Amino acid sequence: MIQIGEGAWQIPVMPRQSVNCYLLGDVLVDAGIRRSGHKLLAALRGKAVGGHVLTHAHxxxxxxxxxxxxxxNLPLMCHGAEREAAETGYVLGSFPNPTSLMARMQQRFFAGEGYPVARTLVEGDKVGGFEVVETPGHTAGHISFWRASDGVLIAGDAAVGMNLFTTVPRLGLPLDIATWDMEAARASIRKLAGLAPRRVAFGHGPAVDGARFVQFAATLT
Incomplete structure (x- = not known):
């Protein structure tokens, strides 16, 4: 695990931080692909974990x-717009083209079975000592997590920290062929930059200094 801030840990479940989960206090954020369970459970062994939340249900x-x-024995949380996908395990509905080869391969090889959602989240809710920030765009119900006391931001897939094909670190927009509304995604990045974060972590790629993220957001039109 890689420490992002006090009580905030990144758990890479694939090489080169290409897929990341997080432990925020006692709450697990995201769970990787279908085959990530063994690695995640090993990383969490001996940790106090009381809940699980999804940034989104891809x-x-x-x-x-x-x-x-x-x-x-964890309760599952997500935004209300992600509930159906989280509970059914059918995740293609949030892809711009659900019949595309990429979407169908993601469903077949990466998606896990559904699980009942115990609580839906909205802007301002608290999870693991972080505040929920609604960041729609990549999906309709995408959420990020913000802690104002030290400026730590878990952006999820609101933006990415690497080229998803080469795994070379770089800041970028979420992948267009997997993004529900790119204009909304740009707006969400600008919203997050407006928080003036000091440290920003992603679902894909290494964490970056907040100033770099703010500069990146300023380039978006």
Missing amino acids: PDHQGATAEVCRAL
Whole structure:
């Protein structure tokens, strides 16, 4: 695990931080792909974990959710717009083209089974000592997590910290072929930059200094 801030840990579940989960206090954020369960549970062994939350219900974030929730008896949380996908495991509805080869492969090989949602979240709710920030765009119900006391921001897939094909670190927009509304995604990045974060962490790629993220947001039109 990689420390992002006090009580905030990044858990990479694929090489080169290409897919990341997080432990914020006692809450697990995201669960990687279907085969990430063993690695996640090993990383969490001996940790006090009391809940699990999804930034969004894409296959590389909800893949091991059911396995981990069952193993640790965790309640699942997400935004209301992600509830159906989280509970059914059918995650293609949030892709701009659900019949595309990429979407169908994600569903077949990465998506996990559904799991009942115990609580839906909205802007301002508190999770693991962080505040929920609604950041729609990549999906309709995407959420990020913000802690004003030290400026730590868990952006999820509101933006990415690497090229998803080469895994070379760089700041970028979420992948267009997997993004519900790119204009909304740009607006959400600008919203997050307006918080003036000091440290920003992503679902894909290494964390970056907040000033770099703010500069990146300023380039978006």
